Each structure stands twice: as C-alpha cells, then as structure tokens.
Amino acid sequence: MSLIAATRCCALVASLLVALSTSAFAGPSPTDAQRQAATEVAESLRYGHYADITLDDAWSRRAFEQLLDVMDSQRAYLLKDDIEDFSDLRTTLDDALYEGELERVYEFYSHYQDRLESRLEWLIDQIDAGLAFDYTGNERLMLEREEMAWERSQKALDAVWERRLKNAALSLELSDQTPEAIQETLRERYAGQLSRVRQTNAEDVFGLFMAAVTSTVDPHTEYLSPRQGESFDIQMKLSLEGIGALLQSEGEYVKVSSLVAGGPADKSGVLQPADRIVAVGQGEEGEMTNVVGMRLDEVVDLIRGPKGSTVRLDIIPAKAVDVTRSRTVKIVRDTVELEDQAASSEIVTLERDGGEHRIGIIEIPTFYVDFDAWQAGEEDYRSTTRDVAKEIERLKGEGVEGIVLDLRNDGGGALQEANSLIGLFIDRGPTVQVRDAEGRISLYGDTDSGSLYEGPLAVLVNRLSASASEIVAGAIQDYGRGLVLGNRTFGKGTVQTLNELNHGQIKLTRAKFYRISGESTQHRGVYPDLEFPNLVDPELIGESTLENALPWDTVRSVQYRRYGNPDRYLDTLRGKHEERVSEDANFTYLKRQASLTKQLREQQTTISLNREQRKREMEAQEREQLALENRRRRALGLEPLDDWIDAREEEPGDSEEEAPVDRAQIIEGAQILLDYALLTRND
Incomplete structure (x- = not known):
C-alpha cells in the first residue's frame, strides 16, 4: 500500500505550511503560468466553492493573517515592523489574486526568507561557538506562541531563540546524549534546514500563497502544484509502496493523522494517530535523518520505498508526557491488497x-x-x-x-x-x-x-x-x-x-x-x-x-x-453498561487516561529549562501514567511494569487473554447489544 500523505485533513496545505518555514530563495518572480493560475483559483473560489465566498477587503485581511500563519505561525522570525512594512497587503490580496499581480507577495516572502536564513545562520554560529548553558535557573519556555504579539526587536527574538536552543540541548541531554553528540545533532538539524531553505524556488512561494488563499475558505480546499497533482493521482490509485499512513504537518513536526486499514503501519501496531515523527532511517540500522522542520513532501519521500525494505521512524508518541522521550519503531514497507x-x-x-x-x-x-x-x-x-x-x-x-x-x-x-x-x-x-x-x-x-x-x-x-x-x-x-x-x-x-x-x-x-x-x-x-x-x-x-x-x-x-x-x-442500557464498566479494568483505565491527557494538555503550556525541575516534572507525570497502567494490569492479573518506558515500548496485544483496551470496546459493544436484544425480544 502506498504512503498516502495528502488526501485528508488539509495535509497538502499543511505540507506547504512547513515548506514555507523551511525553504528560501533569492528574489524570485512569479511566472506567467502562476499569474494565470492565480486568476483561475480566484474564479474557482468565487463561483465554484460550496460556500458563498466574496473576495474583497474583508477577505484580504483574513488571507493576510493566513499568510502570516503559514510563514511564521510561532512569531519566531518576523518583527512587528516587518508586518507593518507589508501591511498594504491586508487590503490588496484580493486584487493580487484576481489580476495575477503577485510581485508584492513574492517580495514579502523574500523578506521573510532573509529573516529565516539569518536566524538559521545565527543558530549555527551559536552552536559552533560552543553550548554552555546553565540549567539551574528558573527560566521556562512557552511551547506555543501563536497568540503572542510580534516582537519589536532582534534582541527580543534572540532571547526567544536562546531559550529554544537551550531547550533543544536540554531535551537531548535528558535523552542521554553526550555534549559532543548534542552539538553535532543540533548543528545537523539547523544546517539541514538552511540547505533546504537555499533550494526553494518560485514554485514554492506560489504554493505558499495558494495555501494561505485556499485555507481561508475551508481545510479541504487546496491548490496542488503540477508535482503534487501527479503524486495525488498515484496515491488515489494506491500504487505506491510505503507504510500506509496518512500524514499532516503540525508546526515543525510531521504528525500521523490516521493509518490505512490493512497497511504495514496498521498491522505492526507501532504507530498511532497523533504520533509525531522526528527522524527517519533506512534499513535495520544506520544514520537517522532529522526531519523536524522538514517539509511534508520531503518526509514522505524519505518514508516511501520498495516493498520488503525497512524504514525506521523516531517518534514522539501521542501520549508522551515529555517530548524528550522519543522512541524508534521499525516498519517493513509493503503494498496493501x-x-x-x-x-x-x-x-x-x-x-x-x-x-x-x-x-x-x-x-x-x-x-x-x-x-x-x-x-x-x-x-x-x-x-x-x-x-x-x-x-x-x-x-x-x-x-x-x-x-x-x-x-x-x-x-x-x-x-x-x-x-x-x-x-x-x-x-x-x-x-x-x-x-x-x-x-x-x-x-x-x-x-x-x-x-x-x-x-x-x-x-x-x-x-x-x-x-x-x-x-x-x-x-x-x-x-x-x-x-x-x-x-x-x-x-x-x-x-x-x-x-x-x-x-x-x-x-x-x-x-x-x-x-x-x-x-x-x-x-x-x-x-x-x-x-x-x-x-x-x-x-x-x-x-x-x-x-x-x-x-x-x-x-x-x-x-x-x-x-x-x-x-x-437508553437509560436502562446506560445503567447496565456503567455497572459493568465500573468493574472493568480497561474501561476504568481509558476513562482515567482521557482525564489525565486533558489535564496534562491544559497544564503544559510552558516547559522548565531547569534540569532538575524538568526531570521532576517529567518523572511526576510518568509516575501518574505508570500507576494508571499498573492499576489496569493488576486488575487483569498481569505483571506490573517497573518503568513507564516499558509501557510505551510494549507491543500491542492481540489475544483476548491479554485484553488490550481496544478489545474491551468490542466485548462491551457485544454486551450492550445483548442487553438490547433481550429488552426488545418481546416487542
């Protein structure tokens, strides 16, 4: 089965999103073909979309905000003055689209590319100068900056990136990497991004603008470049070979949105929706390519491969309590019959x-x-x-x-x-x-x-x-x-x-x-x-x-x-159901797990840059997870685990005796239907 990465949940739009924050070029100009395509997109949205869309100044303001989001959603590269210098686009993007006059959009992106390239060079210089961070203070890093105001000075952005770099180094240190390995890993990450930045062309800029344009109307309306269109046709015919996963971009990460039924990833049970992929390796062993910040289509190309070959994915599990704890899984590529x-x-x-x-x-x-x-x-x-x-x-x-x-x-x-x-x-x-x-x-x-x-x-x-x-x-x-x-x-x-x-x-x-x-x-x-x-x-x-x-x-x-x-x-069935599952270890686990996940998501808006505090927070969360898992295991007569990592790395069970949590839903579904059958038998 092919690795289908752009057929659902605006995955193609998301790929362009990443492309924009990880690619650059010097002063591109729109081609005549792109100008014509822009006017055709305008007509398609105006007359062909399900919703009643008016491309006017109000729409332009929304499109400008989308353009900022696809370029710099974390407010990490552009300054407030940069936004103001191009504020005329707030009311002219509709005209640019209708008339195919894209020069001003390309100028804005070129300016953004300058900022991005300079930032990556700054990061590499910091790493080359030696990483000597103090992890004993009280600093915390804000994980999401979408709602933050744009910074007014490079000095303020430098402070943001110093904390980001410090967090990246601390995460690797907590994963037991040596100082030398940390420096090499981070340099490779940012140098790779810089290399990809310098390979970007005018087609990428047009794709970025189209991503901003189409995502203003709904997440499933998307522009596909000629290359993406060919890939989409192949994917719909299911003729590519890969792992059978639908992927989308989320910030700097590529995330699993769903698995293809019967595909290698689905059968292996080692990959789950919302897992984030941080590195890809070919074969049973060897170097892994860091894909944080890489554009989606490039990640897809790395994961695809011939039937029977092995791909290794370093992932941050969806339920991971700390992004420092990634795990590597192996999947044998195959086709799906x-x-x-x-x-x-x-x-x-x-x-x-x-x-x-x-x-x-x-x-x-x-x-x-x-x-x-x-x-x-x-x-x-x-x-x-x-x-x-x-x-x-x-x-x-x-x-x-x-x-x-x-x-x-x-x-x-x-x-x-x-x-x-x-x-x-x-x-x-x-x-x-x-x-x-x-x-x-x-x-x-x-x-x-x-x-x-x-x-x-x-x-x-x-x-x-x-x-x-x-x-x-x-x-x-x-x-x-x-x-x-x-x-x-x-x-x-x-x-x-x-x-x-x-x-x-x-x-x-x-x-x-x-x-x-x-x-x-x-x-x-x-x-x-x-x-x-x-x-x-x-x-x-x-x-x-x-x-x-x-x-x-x-x-x-x-x-x-x-x-x-x-x-x-329903009231009778619900009562019987709740009475049963109150004694069911797997259902109790699921209810508490859902509550804990929500609690952690709401609490973890920042992360500590103090080594000991970070370890305490991580260990406290993992203790909660481990206690929850072991409560379930004891109730099922299974051996308790010593470490939460063991629970994450345990292969999913496939026998009724092991009673995996998804199997519990089948059994309870059958129980409820039997209740219903008995209640309605005399109707």
Whole structure:
C-alpha cells in the first residue's frame, strides 16, 4: 500500500505550511503560468466553492493573517515592523489574486526568507561557538506562541531563540546524549534546514500563497502544484509502496493523522494517530535523518520505498508526557491488497445467567469496490457490501443473537457502498442527502426491496470513523434500526472535486452531506447513543480541530420509516453498561487516561529549562501514567511494569487473554447489544 500523505485533513496545505518555514530563495518572480493560475483559483473560489465566498477587503485581511500563519505561525522570525512594512497587503490580496499581480507577495516572502536564513545562520554560529548553558535557573519556555504579539526587536527574538536552543540541548541531554553528540545533532538539524531553505524556488512561494488563499475558505480546499497533482493521482490509485499512513504537518513536526486499514503501519501496531515523527532511517540500522522542520513532501519521500525494505521512524508518541522521550519503531514497507481491507467477522460468546449467548462482530476497515472488475461487467466483483453480506449469512447460520458493525478507524471510501450497505438492514429508503454549491439537494438511497438482516444491530464508531462511515452510522441511528456505540465521529461531511488549472489543480469543496433527518455530519460528526472513553484525543484529531472548517447546519428532513425506538431503552442500557464498566479494568483505565491527557494538555503550556525541575516534572507525570497502567494490569492479573518506558515500548496485544483496551470496546459493544436484544425480544 502506498504512503498516502495528502488526501485528508488539509495535509497538502499543511505540507506547504512547513515548506514555507523551511525553504528560501533569492528574489524570485512569479511566472506567467502562476499569474494565470492565480486568476483561475480566484474564479474557482468565487463561483465554484460550496460556500458563498466574496473576495474583497474583508477577505484580504483574513488571507493576510493566513499568510502570516503559514510563514511564521510561532512569531519566531518576523518583527512587528516587518508586518507593518507589508501591511498594504491586508487590503490588496484580493486584487493580487484576481489580476495575477503577485510581485508584492513574492517580495514579502523574500523578506521573510532573509529573516529565516539569518536566524538559521545565527543558530549555527551559536552552536559552533560552543553550548554552555546553565540549567539551574528558573527560566521556562512557552511551547506555543501563536497568540503572542510580534516582537519589536532582534534582541527580543534572540532571547526567544536562546531559550529554544537551550531547550533543544536540554531535551537531548535528558535523552542521554553526550555534549559532543548534542552539538553535532543540533548543528545537523539547523544546517539541514538552511540547505533546504537555499533550494526553494518560485514554485514554492506560489504554493505558499495558494495555501494561505485556499485555507481561508475551508481545510479541504487546496491548490496542488503540477508535482503534487501527479503524486495525488498515484496515491488515489494506491500504487505506491510505503507504510500506509496518512500524514499532516503540525508546526515543525510531521504528525500521523490516521493509518490505512490493512497497511504495514496498521498491522505492526507501532504507530498511532497523533504520533509525531522526528527522524527517519533506512534499513535495520544506520544514520537517522532529522526531519523536524522538514517539509511534508520531503518526509514522505524519505518514508516511501520498495516493498520488503525497512524504514525506521523516531517518534514522539501521542501520549508522551515529555517530548524528550522519543522512541524508534521499525516498519517493513509493503503494498496493501484488497484482501487486507476486506470485511471480516468473528463471534463473541458471552455468559449470562448460566447460559451462553453469541454476538457477531463484522469489522469494516474501509468502503471499497473493485471498480475495474465492476466496470468490466464481472458478476463476482469484490465490494464492501458484497463481502459484508457473505459475513451476515455466515453469522446467521451460526445463530448469533445480534450483529455489531465495527466501523472504528474506517475513514470512508466509496459512497455507493455506504448506500448499499445500509440497504442490507432496511427495506428500501433514503440514506443520505447531498447539497451542492447552488443549493440543490440530491437524495441517495437503497432501491432494493427487502433486507438481509432484521435482527438486533449496533454500530461501533470512534473519532477516526469518517465520511462514508458517518453516513452509515447516522442512517442506522435515524432509522432507529440499531444502536450507535463508541465515540463522536470525525465530522468530515464535505465533498471535494479535483479541477484542472492551466498550472496545477485545485481540490474544491463542492457539496455537503446531510443525514436523512436533515442534520449535517460536517464538523459535529455523529454522536453515539452510548459513549465510551476516547482512545484518540478529540482535541488533536477531527474536523473540529481544523481551522476554518465549514460549520454544522441542517436542511429539511426527508420521509422515512422508523424501524424501532432504541431511545426508550437508553437509560436502562446506560445503567447496565456503567455497572459493568465500573468493574472493568480497561474501561476504568481509558476513562482515567482521557482525564489525565486533558489535564496534562491544559497544564503544559510552558516547559522548565531547569534540569532538575524538568526531570521532576517529567518523572511526576510518568509516575501518574505508570500507576494508571499498573492499576489496569493488576486488575487483569498481569505483571506490573517497573518503568513507564516499558509501557510505551510494549507491543500491542492481540489475544483476548491479554485484553488490550481496544478489545474491551468490542466485548462491551457485544454486551450492550445483548442487553438490547433481550429488552426488545418481546416487542
């Protein structure tokens, strides 16, 4: 399977974001092709986007702020006077876009590049002069500076960077690096950034401006350069080989946004959403390339490689309590076959009142269809719906008392498969509404009479369930056909089309999904009937975390029949569920882990530059994490761990005996569905 790095959650925009703060060139000028492309982008946004967009002075002010964010989001290179010198752009960016007059934008970027290059040279000079920091004072470093005022002098910025450099050196020292290794690592990091800065060309500057322009309207509208367009086409055909991960940029880091179902990273279990990648190495051993501050497409190129080869990633785990504690994981590159993403099923046996009950679980990693076989007219082509139908028949033959559809981590796929899948559980009817930019609403649905399965049903979702998964979960909920369990879903309720420009392409948001009840899935996602503790931090992943995401809204509902009324049983089901999980070690762990993660995120706005204080803070946080993990392990009869690092490096369990926390959700989902089946048996 390919490493798909730019298909979701504004990953391409984010790549340009990083590119801008890590690339430079001397006095570029816009080409005629770029001028023409700018005017075409203006027309596309004005007349083709789903939202009603007016490119005027008010828009210019927003675009100027976006331009500052993509260039210098941490307020670390530009001064207040620099911003004022180019303040005319606050009201002229709309004209620049319409008319293709980009010189002033390029001048601004060139000035920013001068500041960036000078800062990197300053850092290298500081390192070459020798690092002799005093780690005994009371200094603290602010981790995020997006809301800070622009500094007024180079002296003030020097003070900011002295603390940043001091923190970088302290982090490496706490990772047990020698003074010589620290100096070499940091010099290599900044020299590498400076080298990439000097290789940047006019195409990069145009990409930066387009990133600022398109991100003012929504995070999924993006400009793709000719090179990015070719890569995007290849990625959508899934013909590249890599680790199977969706990546996006976050500040100076490249972050994992999700994993491709059935891909090498997914199967290995060593990489998780929101993990940050700090270095990449080729093969089983050898030098690692530091990728902090590197542009996204360059990181992707390092991670891609031939099938069967090994890539090493140095990552900061999403749940790491301190960024000084990274860990190295190994993943063998591979391609993903359709079989790896196919639906599969199992039977969970539950004991109640001295008897055994069987609940079927159908895992659906993605919504797929073998388009080539389908278009060729082959009768036995593979698709999600066809494969799920086979699993349903098998489970019915085994006498299950209910079926749970596991849509956790399912990022969507073919819309037609979402429609036809819903049709397995209802007797004809609408499934989703799609509203286009002109306000026209199209209704999609299942047209086949009859249903394949009429028994008790539940849908298990989480924060990574998106798009087509949300359509299925929302329809099952609206029809009263079954329960929705788990976590609030991603909230990706928009539709994009890819349009050719004279130079590059534009991915444009053209439509929006609405449930048959009239509610949009956009931004809010689908809320479960019964909520489980989050495995994924909703403050880090999801549509609501993306800047300028289109809002939630409603349209008129359509006529549809209700198959049941699960709401009337929710209080009873919730009581039984809470009674069970209060004694369940994994659910208790998840609830406390979610609370601790939120607490640490809110508290850790600054970090100490005092060595002993830093160690105390880090050790206190790790003690909390270790105590939480060991409480879970003791309750499960497992050996407690001596160190929190052991918990982070432990390979994920895959047997029921080990009871990994995600497995606990499957078991509890089956328990809830059994409760529901027993309650409704006499209805």
